Amino acid sequence: MSAAGSLFRWRMGVPVATPIGLREWKVAAAACWAGKEAQCAFEDEMRDFFGVPWVRSTISGRAALYLALVAMRRNTRRNEVVIPAFVCPSVGRAVVKAGLRPVLCDVGPTGSGLDPDDLRRKLSERTLAVVTAHLFGFPVDVQDSIRLAHSAGAMVIEDAAQAFGATIHGRRAGASADVGIFSFGMSKVLWSFAGGAVCSNNAALSARLDDVLGEAQTPGWRRECQSVAKGALLSLLIRSHHLGPVAAVWNGSLRGRHDCDDFPCELCASSTAALGRHMIRRFDEITSVRRGNAGRYAAALADLDGVTLPKVDARCEPVYLRFPVIVDDVETKRRIVHLLRRAGINVSEMYTRESYRALQTFAHADGPCPIAEHLMERMLHLPTHCYVTDSEIALAIHAFRGILPTRAPIRAAGAISGPAEVCASSVK
Ligand SMILES: Cc1ncc(COP(=O)(O)O)c(C=O)c1O
Numbered sequence: 001m002s003a004a005g006s007l008f009r010w011r012m013g014v015p016v017a018t019p020i021g022l023r024e025w026k027v028a029a030a031a032c033w034a035g036k037e038a039q040c041a042f043e044d045e046m047r048d049f050f051g052v053p054w055v056r057s058t059i060s061g062r063a064a065l066y067l068a069l070v071a072m073r074r075n076t077r078r079n080e081v082v083i084p085a086f087v088c089p090s091v092g093r094a095v096v097k098a099g100l101r102p103v104l105c106d107v108g109p110t111g112s113g114l115d116p117d118d119l120r121r122k123l124s125e126r127t128l129a130v131v132t133a134h135l136f137g138f139p140v141d142v143q144d145s146i147r148l149a150h151s152a153g154a155m156v157i158e159d160a161a162q163a164f165g166a167t168i169h170g171r172r173a174g175a176s177a178d179v180g181i182f183s184f185g186m187s188k189v190l191w192s193f194a195g196g197a198v199c200s201n202n203a204a205l206s207a208r209l210d211d212v213l214g215e216a217q218t219p220g221w222r223r224e225c226q227s228v229a230k231g232a233l234l235s236l237l238i239r240s241h242h243l244g245p246v247a248a249v250w251n252g253s254l255r256g257r258h259d260c261d262d263f264p265c266e267l268c269a270s271s272t273a274a275l276g277r278h279m280i281r282r283f284d285e286i287t288s289v290r291r292g293n294a295g296r297y298a299a300a301l302a303d304l305d306g307v308t309l310p311k312v313d314a315r316c317e318p319v320y321l322r323f324p325v326i327v328d329d330v331e332t333k334r335r336i337v338h339l340l341r342r343a344g345i346n347v348s349e350m351y352t353r354e355s356y357r358a359l360q361t362f363a364h365a366d367g368p369c370p371i372a373e374h375l376m377e378r379m380l381h382l383p384t385h386c387y388v389t390d391s392e393i394a395l396a397i398h399a400f401r402g403i404l405p406t407r408a409p410i411r412a413a414g415a416i417s418g419p420a421e422v423c424a425s426s427v428k
Helices: 003-007 022-033 036-050 061-073 089-097 116-122 143-151 203-214 221-239 244-250 270-281 283-301 330-342 353-360 370-378 390-403 419-426
Strands: 054-058 080-084 101-105 127-133 155-159 179-183 196-200 322-327 379-383
Touching (some): 022 221, 036 054, 036 196, 036 270, 054 203, 054 270, 061 089, 061 196, 080 089, 089 353, 101 116, 127 143, 143 155, 196 203, 221 270, 270 283, 283 322, 370 379
Parallel strands (some): 080 101, 127 155
Antiparallel strands (some): 054 196
């Protein structure tokens, strides 16, 4: 839809939104001149939150990835970085900006993590690092990828841009590998307009990262003020539910960046740091709303045939940034997306053939990635954020149930165990 077209779609929602109040924007505005103090306080808060010894804040998630790769690249001839084939093009862009060669690897069945067989094929004596991503707020076990990468002499970067605060085996996503990266961009778990972070458990690497970050600039107060003004305006539009203009500017002038474009590699703005620190304290409140909404989708769609819903086991605590659904039939998925968008529900599709082609402008697949290609045709994401209304959730459920048949109950060993029970209990 064109920007002009979406201006007229008054009720067109945004796929992801975090509520930020006037009080919080005042905190951000007051911090425009705070300098390093605000960043240090934010980093201290994150160190506690993640339970890692070293964290630094950056201007974006992609800047965090770039800076980590620049630190890793020192004193080695290794020049390849294995990245997921199912991820945003900005990941490939950051690798190329660091002067390295991205190699695409197939992903796990839910889109997160890497396919271990393909990872084995892609690792070589040229591999400097492996990037594995936790998508849509759902963390995956990265221990296999770490073991495989380390045995090939490569380091591991956990991309937790979409899973800030999610836990697996009691550890936060991003806190288990050599490096974790996070984003506070507009469509992330904790929005603070822009911003990112990099953490590390690797003492030698964090010392190198300190050197690299020592050369980075911070945005000047003028840009800080612009960001706060833009962010406050955008959050007001989202809050007022007059979302048509937001849809028009979401990928336009307010967002101001494209996943394939070059990007600045600066430290976090102090206003962003002050806001981010505030948002971390609201993490539980924000996540519980998303969890509640995801639980409603899970319970209501669990008995449908032809869809796969996220399964959450007891060791894992997702943050439900979005609710991903895999629809077996491609045509049916298109119908559902069309129907929901017509109803003003901003269902999203991450990632598509188009974004894959964009990713391939930076990275070569070096062989097929069938799981990623399967998902890019079939996966859609329902909004879980705090501004999705009860009637929008009911509408989305109604659309699915109007199109897809229900599954016959499974009878096993004399007991009736319906898939509805299995899936509904799986979203905590
Ligand atoms: C998985 C993933 N990695 C990295 C990034 C980059 O984060 P940022 O937009 O803050 O640069 C994003 C953002 O879209 C992302 O979704």
